[in-house]
């Protein structure tokens with residue numbers, strides 16, 4: 166199939182399936198308009214296709230029954246619904262679903278769907294990159310290195326693909342899967358616009374989690390998207406944080422705290438401090454007290470994440486998980502900050518879908 170210049174200009178390198186057909190799922194309304202124009206159709210066709218993709222979760226062009234048979238035939242020649250393939254799907258005892266998606270270039274990424282019995286919400290955790298360059302020492306993705314950024318379309322299509330497969334509407338979204346979202350800021354911001362305008366997930370239901378990329382935080386702040394910013398702090402002191410989150414050598418804890426304050430000041434949004442509890446590394450009582458001191462002046466809440474073991478080839482765990490007693494002690498001391506401190510509810514640990522465990526994509 167030859168590429169059409171109009172499409173390329175309007176669509177900014179859309180995903181294509183193996184036969185070169187343009188994938189429609191994950192494109193914004195403006196991009197769909199550029200596409201229908203390129204095949205000589207009026208703009209309202211884009212609204213119809215948009216509705217089939219985003220409201221009715223159509224899985225094929227043949228399902229788009231308010232389009233004539235002739236148009237569907239022409240569409241099938243030029244386009245497909247999605248270029249994402251579900252390579253594997255694992256379902257946890259607690260209902261968590263972990264998807265391994267194969268991208269058109271053969272690369273693999275994971276996304277997770279979590280439901281909570283006590284809440285009427287469904288949360289999806291999406292990936293923003295294939296692999297990750299940050300190299301956090303507790304994270305399975307970090308050990309694999311960086312491969313490439315995902316496009317905005319590929320990020321949005323993870324959510325749509327989950328909705329199509331599960332038949333359930335996602336109400337909350339976290340950019341906390343594989344990759345550092347704020348090292349792919351432009352595509353992440355573009356995807357947030359489409360999440361808000363087309364998928365129908367409001368900014369207040371979207372969280373972007375970063376290891377602390379200050380230029381990315383500033384860019385997010387400038388866009389004023391009303392999303393929640395989560396900082397993966399993981400240690401209150403420079404020595405430990407440099408060991409666990411190596412990007413600390415580039416963006417210091419002091420500069421990060423200033424950046425968080427600016428974000429809160431500009432957006433009026435409370436930020437979240439994520440903190441992984443690694444036995445004898447980040448779970449010491451003096452660190453809880455230091456953490457409380459560090460965030461005292463910041464409008465935030467603290468989310469403690471007891472480490473979910475990931476294992477080396479020889480079967481040994483990278484770190485150990487603190488006891489329940491140590492977790493509660495840390496929580497109690499961190500509450501001296503006057504902030505709400507929670508211990509994250511575990512989801513999908515039996516299928517390695519929990520935080521820091523996403524790595525199976527690369528074992529294939």
Ligand code: SF4
Pocket residue numbers: 297298299300301304305306307308342343344345376521
């Ligand atoms: S925790 Fe996030 S930022 Fe750190 S290595 Fe893993 S994917 Fe990258």
